[in-house]
Amino acid sequence: AHLSVHVKTTLRRMLLKRLIQSDQIAVQRQVGEWIQITYGDVENIKPFFRLALPQMVSAVVLPICILIVVLWFDWISGLILLITAPLISFFMILLGRISKSKALRQWKALHQLGGHFYDILSGLTTLKWFNRSRFQVGVVAKVGEAYRRAVMDELKVAFLSSFVMELLAALGTAMVAVEVGLRLLNGHLSFVYG
Numbered sequence: 084a085h086l087s088v089h090v091k092t093t094l095r096r097m098l099l100k101r102l103i104q105s106d107q108i109a110v111q112r113q114v115g116e117w118i119q120i121t122y123g124d125v126e127n128i129k130p131f132f133r134l135a136l137p138q139m140v141s142a143v144v145l146p147i148c149i150l151i152v153v154l155w156f157d158w159i160s161g162l163i164l165l166i167t168a169p170l171i172s173f174f175m176i177l178l179g180r181i182s183k184s185k186a187l188r189q190w191k192a193l194h195q196l197g198g199h200f201y202d203i204l205s206g207l208t209t210l211k212w213f214n215r216s217r218f219q220v221g222v223v224a225k226v227g228e229a230y231r232r233a234v235m236d237e238l239k240v241a242f243l244s245s246f247v248m249e250l251l252a253a254l255g256t257a258m259v260a261v262e263v264g265l266r267l268l269n270g271h272l273s274f275v276y277g
Contacts, residue, residue: 167255
């Protein structure tokens with residue numbers, strides 16, 4: 084929690100420094116995006132440090148501990164796990180690269196939507212005076228549709244990566260189960276360790 088507060092404060096300070104150094108005309112055109120980044124996006128970092136970071140540490144430490152214990156008790160099963168476990172990481176990296184481009188597209192669409200919506204709200208009176216408020220409804224709908232498509236693409240990749248991870252984990256577990264079952268059947272492994 085303390086780390087997330089420190090990181091959020093530092094990021095906001097850096098963003099404000101960048102905003103001060105930026106071209107004023109460009110900043111005025113993108114006020115909505117700057118507000119979205121400074122308040123919305125920076126605030127979304129908190130769950131990463133509070134939830135995701137500890138889970139990432141345990142995701143690295145626990146499999147290594149389990150592998151050491153399995154290798155200690157049954158080196159053949161441990162060897163199978165040692166071979167199949169990196170396949171999960173390999174495919175996750177492969178799918179992560181695909182997901183990165185889709186996430187960047189989603190990020191861009193979200194900022195465009197947030198910035199445009201803020202700009203419309205801040206200039207709503209002017210739009211009403213010139214009878215252009217109805218036109219902006221269509222523009223927001225187009226930007227919203229682009230964001231919806233980006234989210235759906237990202238969800239497809241997320242479901243695919245989940246499927247691949249579950250499939251590889253199930254295959255590794257099944258290989259160990261079959262191998263242990265065959266050794267038990269042939270009498271090469273006893274039910275009691277010792």
